[in-house]
Every structure is written in C-alpha cells, then in structure tokens.
C-alpha cells in the first residue's frame with residue numbers, strides 16, 4: 001500500500017493498488033477540519049485518487065451537519081464512491097452523516113479502528129477529528145481505511161440489518177407524519 005507503513009492484523013488488505021481500488025472520494029469538513037481536509041485532499045490526489053472536494057471553502061465558522069450532508073448524499077447517490085469528513089473531533093460529522101440512508105460513517109481514531117470499520121462494518125464514509133488526531137496519524141488512518149476490504153461473511157448479515165433499520169425508521173417516520 002504505497003509507501004505508508006501501517007500494521008496489518010489479518011485483514012484483507014491491498015498491495016500497491018489499495019484494496020478498495022481507486023474509487024471516487026468525496027471530501028468535506030467544517031472550519032475546524034479545513035486545514036487537515038485540504039492536506040488529506042492533496043495526499044489522496046498525490047496517491048492517484050479522484051477527489052471531489054465539497055468544502056467548506058473558507059475558515060469562517062460553519063455548521064458541520066451541512067458538510068456531512070453534502071458528502072453523505074454524494075456517496076449515497078454515486079455507487080462505489082466513498083467519503084472522508086473532517087471536523088474538530090470527527091464526532092459531529094459522523095453523527096450527521098449517519099442520518100443519510102445508505103451511509104455507514106465511522107469516526108476512526110486509530111489505524112486499527114479504521115481497518116475494523118472497513119473489514120467488519122463496510123464503512124463508506126471515514127470521519128477524522130482534526131483537533132484530536134495529528135496529521136501523520138490522520139494520513140495513516142485514511143490510507144489504512146482505503147486499503148482494507150470488507151470481509152463479508154457473517155458481517156454481511158449485520159450490514160443488511162443496518163439497512164433494514166433505515167427502512168423501518170423511514171416507515172415509522174411516514175406513519176408518525178400521517179397520524180398527526
């Protein structure tokens with residue numbers, strides 16, 4: 001996986017080409033994540049990934065759900081794409097992105113967590129906390145995440161249950177609306 005060294009603990013990982021392939025990556029952040037996001041975008045482009053950077057464009061204070069929604073909806077609408085979101089902690093963008101149907105966002109604070117979020121949870125959006133994770137660690141987390149495949153097997157059943165929850169919740173919301 002390029003020239004970045006990360007521990008491999010039995011996960012399905014790629015060689016030179018990244019296990020997830022050179023898929024399109026949507027990126028976004030609030031003001032707190034701006035600097036790290038810009039650096040991550042440069043890092044990913046240098047690795048040969050197609051990156052569509054959705055903003056925020058400036059350091060002006062802004063609300064993280066807006067950028068989480070933009071990236072989450074882009075990932076939802078473009079099959080095979082993934083997203084990388086950055087805010088101060090990674091938590092806000094993660095909570096917001098997970099409101100979008102089809103998004104499985106993970107706030108990974110370590111290479112191990114990044115690998116697990118792919119191998120077991122098939123995460124399609126990675127969230128990073130710019131105020132909590134040093135840049136070098138963030139790059140290693142992003143690389144590990146992109147270089148780990150979903151393991152399938154018993155994990156597929158669990159992913160299917162997450163998808164079923166989305167359908168059940170949508171039905172519940174419609175029913176609640178109709179009862180008003």
Ligand code: RB5
Nearest residue numbers: 032087088089090091092
């Ligand atoms: C912004 O100050 C900060 O709250 C935000 O970036 C994020 O950490 C929220 O979860």
